[in-house]
Amino acid sequence: MTVTSYVRPGSLPEALDVLDREVESLMVMAGGTTVMPRINEGVAFPRVVMSLRQAGLDGLGVEDDVLRIGATTTLTRLAGQDAIAMLADAARSTGSWTIRNLATVGGNLFTPSPGGDVAVALLALDATVTLASSRGGRTIPLAALSRDAPGDRLAGDELVVELRVPVPRGPTAFEKLGRKRSDSPAVVTVAAAVRLRDGLVSEARLALGAMGPHPVRATQAERALVGSRLDRATIAAAADAAAEGGEPATDAIATGWYRRRMARLVVARVLGRLAAAEVGGRR
Amino acid sequence: MTATIVAFRLGDRDVEVMVRPLATLQSVLREQLGYTATKEGCRQGGCGSCTVLVDGEPMASCLLPVEDVAGHRVATLETLTPPEGLSPIQEAFVDAHAFQCGYCTPGMIAVATALLDRDPVPTDAAIAEALAGNLCRCTGYRPILDAVRLAATRRAGGREDGR
Numbered sequence: 397m398t399v400t401s402y403v404r405p406g407s408l409p410e411a412l413d414v415l416d417r418e419v420e421s422l423m424v425m426a427g428g429t430t431v432m433p434r435i436n437e438g439v440a441f442p443r444v445v446m447s448l449r450q451a452g453l454d455g456l457g458v459e460d461d462v463l464r465i466g467a468t469t470t471l472t473r474l475a476g477q478d479a480i481a482m483l484a485d486a487a488r489s490t491g492s493w494t495i496r497n498l499a500t501v502g503g504n505l506f507t508p509s510p511g512g513d514v515a516v517a518l519l520a521l522d523a524t525v526t527l528a529s530s531r532g533g534r535t536i537p538l539a540a541l542s543r544d545a546p547g548d549r550l551a552g553d554e555l556v557v558e559l560r561v562p563v564p565r566g567p568t569a570f571e572k573l574g575r576k577r578s579d580s581p582a583v584v585t586v587a588a589a590v591r592l593r594d595g596l597v598s599e600a601r602l603a604l605g606a607m608g609p610h611p612v613r614a615t616q617a618e619r620a621l622v623g624s625r626l627d628r629a630t631i632a633a634a635a636d637a638a639a640e641g642g643e644p645a646t647d648a649i650a651t652g653w654y655r656r657r658m659a660r661l662v663v664a665r666v667l668g669r670l671a672a673a674e675v676g677g678r679r
Numbered sequence: 680m681t682a683t684i685v686a687f688r689l690g691d692r693d694v695e696v697m698v699r700p701l702a703t704l705q706s707v708l709r710e711q712l713g714y715t716a717t718k719e720g721c722r723q724g725g726c727g728s729c730t731v732l733v734d735g736e737p738m739a740s741c742l743l744p745v746e747d748v749a750g751h752r753v754a755t756l757e758t759l760t761p762p763e764g765l766s767p768i769q770e771a772f773v774d775a776h777a778f779q780c781g782y783c784t785p786g787m788i789a790v791a792t793a794l795l796d797r798d799p800v801p802t803d804a805a806i807a808e809a810l811a812g813n814l815c816r817c818t819g820y821r822p823i824l825d826a827v828r829l830a831a832t833r834r835a836g837g838r839e840d841g842r
Binding site: 399401 | 683700723724730733736741743746747790793807808811
């Protein structure tokens with residue numbers, strides 16, 4: 397092992413200070429579920445590793461109808477919250493119990509496809525990401541962070557400190573298709589949130605995971621939804637549009653061809669659940 | 680490279696180890712403390728053979744720098760084994776033939792212990808979900824699920840056919 401120093405700052409300012417000082421050969425980790433495998437395998441060999449576990453970034457709570465999630469909140473804790481059930485579903489679908497006890501929400505944003513299921517849910521929920529650096533902080537839409545490889549959107553001296561998720565007012569749904577029911581990377585992951593007015597979709601966000609190198613919004617499909625009823629024809633059109641987009645990889649889990657086929661099915665199922673929730677909600 | 684002294688609770692012992700930066704709990708347990716029940720498997724967090732309990736929570740010890748458990752309670756198969764004989768979960772694993780090579784067993788028993796502590800009479804689905812991260816290449820899993828069910832039934836004082 398080539399690591400010469402493992403630093404565990406006890407606060408955000410200390411962590412940012414390490415980031416400013418250690419410009420070469422530093423890896424930042426939270427739960428360690430993606431960083432440690434790379435170090436164990438000798439794929440990554442940083443000199444300095446910084447853990448954010450002690451940095452006090454693990455808050456979780458609702459404030460003014462916004463769920464605030466500290467970057468190092470574990471997936472086990474996220475699965476246990478009941479402010480946004482869809483986010484709990486996404487957390488539970490990720491990894492195994494032993495992994496969820498370590499893995500963090502902030503880290504999930506940087507987990508390469510076909511991982512990163514929580515990020516897919518956060519994208520559909522229109523989450524924002526709060527970044528901090530010793531120069532100050534800024535808040536950006538998660539969509540901006542994940543437009544390219546997530547790391548590209550962060551300056552070298554910035555850390556993700558918090559996610560803010562507006563508590564959804566309309567129906568939401570999350571589904572992940574894996575090779576087995578639990579602890580499987582995704583064939584495809586789908587998360588959706590809509591608002592309806594007089595039976596018509598007034599707002600739609602549909603996010604897909606494993607359909608490219610990072611989670612994406614299916615904007616064509618969203619356009620097919622807005623202004624329409626959530627009926628079979630609309631759902632079919634949106635599912636077709638969603639399945640055509642993206643660049644799904646062929647890997648050990650599935651071929652790109654299969655991912656497209658399944659994306660159409662899972663999107664249709666998720667939208668069907670939204671339609672059923674809407675009917676149920678009006679009764 | 681600076682070595683660090685880390686103190687934590689291992690079962691009912693206080694232990695202190697001098698470790699290299701980022702040494703994993705898994706490697707320290709085996710190589711420095713001689714607690715060899717905890718296995719090294721994939722070193723990716725994907726096989727479950729290194730699972731231990733930290734403050735009662737199952738965690739992949741291959742992904743966990745030992746410095747992060749300083750001041751915490753760690754349980755391994757050794758510490759879950761009573762001074763005399765076996766724990767009820769271990770006995771159930773023996774009775775249900777829930778292992779062949781045994782490599783996955785310490786991790787399976789750690790997770791089963793954590794599960795039954797939280798959910799004394801788990802459904803079959805809950806058992807399968809809890810053990811989803813623990814791979815076994817020998818048994819086909821059925822005997823392991825049987826063992827956990829058997830342990831739960833015995834604890835609850837019920838019939839042993841698991842129904």
